[in-house]
Amino acid sequence: MRIRRCAIVFLEPREDVAFDFGSLLSGGAGLRRDRRWLALAAHLDGQVEVDAGERERLGEFGPVAWSEYDPGSPDAGTTLRLLETGLLIAEDDARWSAHRQRDEAVRDAHWWPPAALAHRLARWQGLDSAAAMEAGGLSTAAGLRDKLGAPPTHAVERVGAGQRQALPRIADGDFDRLLARRTTCRNFDAARALPQALFAQMLQRVFAARAQVRIEDDTVFVKKNTPSAGGLHPTEAYLIVQNVEGVAPGLYHYHSLDHALEPLPAPDRPLAEFAAAALAGQHWFADAHAMAVLAPRYARCFWKYRRHPKAYRALVLDSGHLSQTLYLSATELGLGAFVTSAINEVDIEQAFGLDPLIEGPLAISGFGWRGERMRTSEFDPTEEVWIKAPEQP
């Protein structure tokens, strides 16, 4: 059997601090500090605690060249344990073929190693972030100020007022008025279905290809309404459709060339429950008529930007641009829109059948009719969207 180390692994000397009553009684600080070494690997779901022997043994293997396994060596037990955890990879042994497949997938995608790890570790599962914020008193601006103190300044000044060059203020045009009306919607009208034409127009504007440029039969670039790093447009739209006329509620993939919906199997729980879970409990978004999970195909971006330190950043920017196109498109059509990166990626991956390092979600951007009553606050200080009722005499 031949073995090598997995493609992407980092070792962290982790310190966990816990309350320790015994330490308090004996005059200490009342804290216990436990230190351990953790191996964090891009192809594994969990972290792996390693002892000093395993740590050293792992360092004896390279990620590319294969070495022959020697069952008679004094290190054989340590090597086997590293194979079991997936930190070492066997070339062709059925016992550990799942680890090998996962590792191969990471290799084939050409991830820059720190980005692969950051992406994998930042994912949530089953988290209710809304409840956590509310419990911590962090769900209002006043609560944030109270708990965290003042934030860094809202506007930076690098020179004194006298040294600034004043610029002319240009009168608002139609586009300025559109920009001014864009306000994150946290109050959707669940009682009113979205007409199919509006839904289709939104998808066409935000995700459809306008043209294809064929370099070779296997190498095609598409033109869309939003910029994309390298012109690669790797970000797919996976849809949660809840309330659209003529479209059965459910999960879909959007086909950007055909401008068509590809139905996918239903999630493992009622759709509304899944939508709320995907949004990590943010109930103020959960009634949106349609939501797009923004999920880049990492290998398409990293085909050009191989193991590139900026490539993951470019994908995050791509999703940001898509969400802005979605916001503005919705605003122009009289709809509300939102974006959030506070999502339960693992629940979403499981529902849509996505592998996080191949095609994992970064954000959800949704749209639909805004409700008539504001139940959750929106940031509309200039009253572009919500007109205050006149004060009673």
Ligand SMILES: Cc1cc2nc3c(=O)[nH]c(=O)nc-3n(C[C@H](O)[C@H](O)[C@H](O)COP(=O)(O)O)c2cc1C
């Ligand atoms: C990357 C990103 C992530 C966001 N995540 C959340 C979120 O998790 N929950 C939420 O209620 N709003 C979220 N928002 C919306 C912001 O809170 C909102 O843009 C901000 O309060 C300013 O309000 P406005 O969009 O109406 O101008 C997010 C916005 C961006 C750009």
